[in-house]
Amino acid sequence: MSTRRIAAQVLSRVLDDGQSLTTALDSALAKLESAKERAFVQALCYGVCRYFYRLDFILSQLLDKPLKDTDIKALALVGLYQLIFMRVKPHAAISETVSAVGKKTWAKGLINALLRNYLRLQDKLDAKAEKNLSAATSHPDWLLEQITHSWPEHAPQIFAENNLQAPMSLRVNLSKISRDDYLQQLNLHTISATIATQCLSAITLDKPAAVELLPGFAEGWFSVQDCAAQLAAELLDVQAGDRVLDVCAAPGGKTAHILETQPDVKELVAIDIDATRMRRVSDNLQRLQCQATQIIADATRPQDWWDKILFERILLDAPCSALGVIRRHPDIKLLRRPDDIAALQALQQALLQAIWPLLAQGGTLVYATCSVLKQENEQQAAAFLATHPDAIEWPITSAWGVTRPVGKQIITGDLGMDGFYYARFKKQ
Numbered sequence: 001m002s003t004r005r006i007a008a009q010v011l012s013r014v015l016d017d018g019q020s021l022t023t024a025l026d027s028a029l030a031k032l033e034s035a036k037e038r039a040f041v042q043a044l045c046y047g048v049c050r051y052f053y054r055l056d057f058i059l060s061q062l063l064d065k066p067l068k069d070t071d072i073k074a075l076a077l078v079g080l081y082q083l084i085f086m087r088v089k090p091h092a093a094i095s096e097t098v099s100a101v102g103k104k105t106w107a108k109g110l111i112n113a114l115l116r117n118y119l120r121l122q123d124k125l126d127a128k129a130e131k132n133l134s135a136a137t138s139h140p141d142w143l144l145e146q147i148t149h150s151w152p153e154h155a156p157q158i159f160a161e162n163n164l165q166a167p168m169s170l171r172v173n174l175s176k177i178s179r180d181d182y183l184q185q186l187n188l189h190t191i192s193a194t195i196a197t198q199c200l201s202a203i204t205l206d207k208p209a210a211v212e213l214l215p216g217f218a219e220g221w222f223s224v225q226d227c228a229a230q231l232a233a234e235l236l237d238v239q240a241g242d243r244v245l246d247v248c249a250a251p252g253g254k255t256a257h258i259l260e261t262q263p264d265v266k267e268l269v270a271i272d273i274d275a276t277r278m279r280r281v282s283d284n285l286q287r288l289q290c291q292a293t294q295i296i297a298d299a300t301r302p303q304d305w306w307d308k309i310l311f312e313r314i315l316l317d318a319p320c321s322a323l324g325v326i327r328r329h330p331d332i333k334l335l336r337r338p339d340d341i342a343a344l345q346a347l348q349q350a351l352l353q354a355i356w357p358l359l360a361q362g363g364t365l366v367y368a369t370c371s372v373l374k375q376e377n378e379q380q381a382a383a384f385l386a387t388h389p390d391a392i393e394w395p396i397t398s399a400w401g402v403t404r405p406v407g408k409q410i411i412t413g414d415l416g417m418d419g420f421y422y423a424r425f426k427k428q
């Protein structure tokens with residue numbers, strides 16, 4: 001089947017069924033044997049999601065009435081994406097996209113006319129898109145409002161960063177190899193990379209690469225993880241002999257990092273509500289040769305799973321809107337709904353309230369999200385402090401991030417990092 005048709009089918013699943021791009025793409029790519037074809041389908045799907053609001057605006061200018069057939073609409077967007085953002089020759093982009101229509105032959109003339117009209121009116125349409133903020137930044141209106149409300153000065157940076165491809169960063173497993181030695185290994189394999197000085201274990205590759213092509217993946221020398229996410233384990237400051245609780249742990253990136261940094265914990269308990277995601281924790285720990293007690297349960301109900309033994313350290317990597325990682329998952333712009341934010345806020349606060357009693361006196365809790373919205377971040381932390389007199393903030397004094405009344409915010413793209421928020425509390 002034509003690669004363009006496969007891409008359109010994947011995009012239909014995202015647009016119509018609300019499937020995540022990763023899920024929809026994984027099953028489609030598995031059927032393609034050629035690496036070149038897989039890369040092309042992936043580039044089309046990511047590109048259309050990234051620039052959906054711009055492409056959709058232009059499409060609406062080319063049509064008298066909206067296209068009801070999602071497959072054909074997705075194909076039209078795939079066609080426009082090639083003409084605007086890819087180096088495919090226009091005549092090839094148009095003819096291949098028209099052939100990808102398949103059995104819906106009624107749409108051939110339509111796709112052909114749409115794409116040719118775009119080329120004819122390109123300058124005028126592009127200028128019109130630039131004047132419409134949603135089209136110019138490729139974000140839905142509600143998201144523009146939310147982000148601007150949280151970060152009026154930083155909003156243009158966030159919108160621009162959200163449309164870029166994130167760098168590929170590695171977390172070196174310091175229990176197996178030092179960061180300098182791993183950098184040397186990369187150099188020996190002629191892979192250019194630099195040390196990310198804001199974290200102790202991070203290396204950022206100059207160009208993304210398949211993990212199997214990097215030295216020591218099977219041996220557990222490294223994992224792929226953004227630098228911002230690598231700060232969680234450092235902030236938690238786990239000591240030998242601590243009992244540690246990792247709440248909302250799946251797929252286990254931070255669980256493994258804690259164990260790599262402090263292998264002499266008394267016990268690490270990793271809990272998550274999602275059994276499928278929890279299986280990935282097991283896989284990750286196995287590759288990295290680390291061990292944790294795994295519990296599949298609702299963390300807001302400790303009465304169902306807690307053994308009444310307190311923890312010296314708790315990491316709450318809360319479920320959130322993930323608006324700080326849009327550059328990695330551009331489909332978030334299509335799938336997230338305004339109502340999701342309030343529901344997530346309620347869950348975040350419920351988790352904080354439920355977990356706090358499990359922390360020992362003198363213990364530390366780190367609250368983290370990969371969101372840039374204040375209502376999921378500093379406002380949650382402030383509300384928690386206001387209702388918990390036994391909690392005090394342990395300020396984060398790092399050079400990275402923007403210091404907030406409570407906690408620190410990393411704005412998407414700062415030092416090349418994902419958008420993240422951290423607050424750290426001690427129990428007195």
Ligand SMILES: C[S@@+](CC[C@H](N)C(=O)[O-])C[C@H]1O[C@@H](n2cnc3c(N)ncnc32)[C@H](O)[C@@H]1O
Pocket residue numbers: 247248249250251252253254255271272273274277297298299300317318319320
């Ligand atoms: C941000 S992700 C965690 C990422 C993980 N800490 C890591 O570093 O790989 C949030 C997780 O919260 C889990 N979750 C959501 N609601 C939960 C609940 N009530 N109890 C436990 N886990 C929950 C989700 O299944 C999801 O895996």
